[in-house]
Amino acid sequence: MSENIEFATILALKIDKFRTKLFLFDIVGEKYRLIATTEAETTAFHPFNDIREGVMRAIDRIQNVTGRILIDGESNLIIPSQSNGSGIDCLAFTYGFINHLSTITMGLLESVSMDSLNRLISMTQLKLLDQISSPNPRKVEEILSLFINLHPNLIIIAGGTDQGASKAILKQMEMLRFILRNIQPEKRPEILFIGNNQVQQDILNSNKENFNISFAANIRPSIDYENLTPALEKIEQFSNESMKQKIGGFQDLASYCISPPIPISHATSYMTRFLSRLNNEPNTCVLFIEINREGTFLSAGCNGKPAFQVTDVSLNCNIQQLLDNYPAKEILRWINSEISDEEIKFYLWNKSIHPNILPDSDSQLDIEMALARLIIKNQIQKMFHNWPDLPQKFNQIIVSGEFFSNYLRPADGLLVLLDSTQPGGMTKFYIDRHGIIPVLGTIATFNKFLPVQLIESTAISLLAQVISIMSIAKFGIPILSISIEYEDGTKNEIIVTKGSIVSIPLSPGQKAKARITPLKKIEYDFADRDAENGIILQGGLCGVVIDARGRPIPLPKNELQRIKLLQQWRNNLKN
Amino acid sequence: MNSTIYHTLALTKIRRKRIFSGDGDILVKVGQKVSPTDVIANTYPNQKFSILNIKKLLNLNNTEEARSAIDVKIGDHLKAGTIIAKSQNVFSKAVQAPVDSEVFVINGSQVILRILTDSEPLYAGFEAIVTELLPEQGAILENNGVLVQGVWGNQIIGRGLLLSSIDFPEQELTKNQLKIHFRGSILLGGYCRDPETLKLASDLPLKGLILSGIHPDLITDTYKMQIPVILLEGFSPSPMNLRAFNLLKSNEKRDTTINAVYNKELDEKPEVIIPVGTEGLLPSENITIKPGLVVRVNNGKHRGRTANIERIIRGMVNLENGIKTICALVNFSDEEQARIPLANLDILE
Numbered sequence: 001m002s003e004n005i006e007f008a009t010i011l012a013l014k015i016d017k018f019r020t021k022l023f024l025f026d027i028v029g030e031k032y033r034l035i036a037t038t039e040a041e042t043t044a045f046h047p048f049n050d051i052r053e054g055v056m057r058a059i060d061r062i063q064n065v066t067g068r069i070l071i072d073g074e075s076n077l078i079i080p081s082q083s084n085g086s087g088i089d090c091l092a093f094t095y096g097f098i099n100h101l102s103t104i105t106m107g108l109l110e111s112v113s114m115d116s117l118n119r120l121i122s123m124t125q126l127k128l129l130d131q132i133s134s135p136n137p138r139k140v141e142e143i144l145s146l147f148i149n150l151h152p153n154l155i156i157i158a159g160g161t162d163q164g165a166s167k168a169i170l171k172q173m174e175m176l177r178f179i180l181r182n183i184q185p186e187k188r189p190e191i192l193f194i195g196n197n198q199v200q201q202d203i204l205n206s207n208k209e210n211f212n213i214s215f216a217a218n219i220r221p222s223i224d225y226e227n228l229t230p231a232l233e234k235i236e237q238f239s240n241e242s243m244k245q246k247i248g249g250f251q252d253l254a255s256y257c258i259s260p261p262i263p264i265s266h267a268t269s270y271m272t273r274f275l276s277r278l279n280n281e282p283n284t285c286v287l288f289i290e291i292n293r294e295g296t297f298l299s300a301g302c303n304g305k306p307a308f309q310v311t312d313v314s315l316n317c318n319i320q321q322l323l324d325n326y327p328a329k330e331i332l333r334w335i336n337s338e339i340s341d342e343e344i345k346f347y348l349w350n351k352s353i354h355p356n357i358l359p360d361s362d363s364q365l366d367i368e369m370a371l372a373r374l375i376i377k378n379q380i381q382k383m384f385h386n387w388p389d390l391p392q393k394f395n396q397i398i399v400s401g402e403f404f405s406n407y408l409r410p411a412d413g414l415l416v417l418l419d420s421t422q423p424g425g426m427t428k429f430y431i432d433r434h435g436i437i438p439v440l441g442t443i444a445t446f447n448k449f450l451p452v453q454l455i456e457s458t459a460i461s462l463l464a465q466v467i468s469i470m471s472i473a474k475f476g477i478p479i480l481s482i483s484i485e486y487e488d489g490t491k492n493e494i495i496v497t498k499g500s501i502v503s504i505p506l507s508p509g510q511k512a513k514a515r516i517t518p519l520k521k522i523e524y525d526f527a528d529r530d531a532e533n534g535i536i537l538q539g540g541l542c543g544v545v546i547d548a549r550g551r552p553i554p555l556p557k558n559e560l561q562r563i564k565l566l567q568q569w570r571n572n573l574k575n
Numbered sequence: 576m577n578s579t580i581y582h583t584l585a586l587t588k589i590r591r592k593r594i595f596s597g598d599g600d601i602l603v604k605v606g607q608k609v610s611p612t613d614v615i616a617n618t619y620p621n622q623k624f625s626i627l628n629i630k631k632l633l634n635l636n637n638t639e640e641a642r643s644a645i646d647v648k649i650g651d652h653l654k655a656g657t658i659i660a661k662s663q664n665v666f667s668k669a670v671q672a673p674v675d676s677e678v679f680v681i682n683g684s685q686v687i688l689r690i691l692t693d694s695e696p697l698y699a700g701f702e703a704i705v706t707e708l709l710p711e712q713g714a715i716l717e718n719n720g721v722l723v724q725g726v727w728g729n730q731i732i733g734r735g736l737l738l739s740s741i742d743f744p745e746q747e748l749t750k751n752q753l754k755i756h757f758r759g760s761i762l763l764g765g766y767c768r769d770p771e772t773l774k775l776a777s778d779l780p781l782k783g784l785i786l787s788g789i790h791p792d793l794i795t796d797t798y799k800m801q802i803p804v805i806l807l808e809g810f811s812p813s814p815m816n817l818r819a820f821n822l823l824k825s826n827e828k829r830d831t832t833i834n835a836v837y838n839k840e841l842d843e844k845p846e847v848i849i850p851v852g853t854e855g856l857l858p859s860e861n862i863t864i865k866p867g868l869v870v871r872v873n874n875g876k877h878r879g880r881t882a883n884i885e886r887i888i889r890g891m892v893n894l895e896n897g898i899k900t901i902c903a904l905v906n907f908s909d910e911e912q913a914r915i916p917l918a919n920l921d922i923l924e
Contacts, residue, residue, distance in 0.1 A: 349810035360875030
């Protein structure tokens with residue numbers, strides 16, 4: 001740890017289109033701690049057109065809260081930290097702005113290069129405008145129209161394994177060069193080639209027009225092997241350079257940073273992969289979910305392998321798409337009170353105009369909770385579709401975003417997550433109240449200690465350890481008995497019935513030993529733990545939860561029965 | 576915290592950037608006076624092209640022959656049938672423009688034509704003077720007058736004399752209120768829930784509708800109308816905010832424009848503009864919520880009501896649904912007070 005003392009005081013920025021958030025870390029008692037966080041509205045656009053204004057406001061607040069001086073009389077960051085406690089040792093920067101940069105991808109076969117390109121793009125914050133495979137049914141003039149009308153910032157070309165197809169790729173390049181010749185130089189997109197590396201020299205030799213072409217390792221060097229990392233790194237570089245041009249103040253802030261700024265997608269993906277390897281348990285799969293004003297982010301890490309899914313639809317943006325995708329009937333299925341279609345319609349249409357309104361009543365909050373379930377479930381399905389090799393079971397699920405951190409009681413947040421993710425076996429749910437995960441991913445690029453120490457601290461809280469039990473018994477029939485022995489020796493026994501969700505009272509951090517005795521035939525997966533001899537349970541904000549509702553969660557068709565059941569489940573978790 | 580501002584001002588300078596992305600032809604000059612429906616630029620957001628390989632079409636031997644056969648240059652506007660290239664052989668052949676087009680590029684033996692059928696007009700949107708041209712982007716327009724910004728519009732522009740069908744902001748707009756003498760006017764109404772009312776408004780015809788709101792089921796109907804519709808509150812039956820109501824009522828019988836053409840992604844809003852011959856100041860686009868500010872509640876049981884901020888309540892307030900948030904204590908005109916989350920307030924200054 002001593003070699004990192006030069007970076008004792010670290011200020012991290014997390015900036016998206018709407019919020020500028022600051023995190024101040026320092027060493028307290030030999031370990032890194034989160035000292036304070038503040039936030040301000042992002043000022044990237046009119047009337048400020050410079051993100052530094054938002055950063056300065058947030059710095060003012062953090063100075064007021066902590067009493068520390070971080071900027072000098074000329075509003076420059078004081079780097080390094082001074083003996084009087086002022087200043088910081090380094091700055092880290094992660095950014096959102098999803099869909100701010102756009103791309104058109106070009107590849108060959110749908111099932112090979114195009115699939116890999118889709119997965120690559122899903123791991124970035126780029127907006128995918130169109131895809132051109134080969135052979136392409138569209139005429140060259142149609143593709144020319146596409147480029148001129150859509151103004152992509154980056155063209156990504158893949159195709160051909162190493163030693164594989166070359167003619168088809170060179171033909172694609174020829175068509176691309178023809179199109180770019182007919183676009184004004186200042187409007188031409190950049191090109192990234194990530195296909196058959198055997199043709200790189202040919203591409204360079206034929207680039208008489210000096211188009212801006214860069215290369216990265218083939219994303220599909222063989223049919224059976226996919227390698228997205230080098231391409232992702234190139235896209236990250238491109239993204240940083242573009243953001244410096246497009247976002248006022250970005251370059252200046254980047255110049256203060258110890259290492260280049262990282263897109264939130266990349267930083268989050270890095271952390272979830274890291275977390276999947278941190279645990280001693282084999283086959284650990286971590287899922288991170290964030291719903292914020294910019295969109296909905298899902299990041300998975302399984303034994304170090306990543307998957308990512310982002311959409312610009314959330315509870316605060318592109319509400320119109322929610323209205324199109326989720327009819328009122330579907331939303332009503334998850335609402336535990338009697339609300340009319342009309343009320344849902346009014347609320348969502350109102351929200352399409354005022355996306356940042358807060359739910360004012362129980363029924364409005366119920367509508368948002370129902371929508372959150374649908375959004376998360378839908379995004380998980382998309383993620384599994386894009387990443388078919390991803391194991392469909394997560395042992396750790398971390399949630400972040402204003403909706404879960406500030407709006408919902410912990411029990412309600414947990415219920416939304418359980419209903420949308422419907423996990424099996426044993427799953428730990430965590431809440432990242434501060435939205436710190438992507439920031440830790442950024443800092444990890446130059447400081448490995450801080451992320452580990454913060455993960456071990458209270459920055460991320462355990463919501464609950466959840467045990468999901470499957471059984472074919474009828475609804476209401478007792479299916480198992482849990483005997484709990486607390487650390488102080490007291491004991492408790494709980495009978496769990498099919499179709500119920502039960503909260504075992506355990507304070508956050510408190511541990512107990514539980515023996516599970518099946519009363520009917522049940523299916524459970526405790527990852528090699530001996531459930532009948534005793535497993536150690538750890539309490540979270542919602543204790544420990546046994547979910548015996550079944551999978552998929554069955555909801556009665558009858559409206560009154562459904563509302564009653566949903567209310568019962570909600571009340572059971574609150575108690 | 577910065578809430579959304581919906582300017583509702585009796586006199587202000589109105590400066591608007593009208594810009595297009597992609598290609599376009601600017602049609603105005605600095606100093607030119609424009610009306611709301613004047614086209615300030617023709618834009619080509621969905622350009623289509625036609626590629627003619629002259630060497631192939633004329634059966635020529637090489638690129639040089641093809642180049643010498645081409646009889647047009649870049650930028651030429653061609654009518655359908657115009658000869659683009661002609662061979663000099665005994666049996667001379669010609670290549671004609673397939674449609675009205677512009678010569679976009681001549682590249683080797685290929686002529687790329689930009690098809691001219693798809694231009695979209697960029698309208699001024701209000702009576703104004705062109706104060707600046709933005710090359711390859713558009714222009715800046717300016718005027719002074721009354722400005723009332725709405726929350727939603729059906730992407731049409733209209734102009735007429737402002738008349739009111741309502742005496743109170745809570746009144747609904749119904750068919751019975753649409754009298755013949757409103758024909759040709761911009762009509763101020765309340766909440767509308769009946770598609771027949773909208774149909775009658777179109778048939779009268781009116782020149783536009785300023786409403787507090789409509790039922791969401793009527794959205795499709797408004798997009799089919801030929802007249803502009805602007806909503807000042809939204810999609811539920813809340814009254815028009817008092818500030819806008821009083822301002823517009825006091826400007827009845829004045830020449831009024833509804834510009835319901837707006838791009839939400841650029842943070843534009845639909846607007847009601849009434850030109851006034853007095854110089855105003857540019858409104859602030861950066862207002863922080865503070866005591867004394869005029870606001871409108873945009874959610875909950877006080878939705879649509881105008882209020883003044885008494886103070887920002889210290890600390891987080893627990894709403895009835897358990898959410899903790901920062902609230903303001905606001906005073907309504909009838910001296911009623913309420914605690915409203917800052918997120919549920921719009922600024923009306």
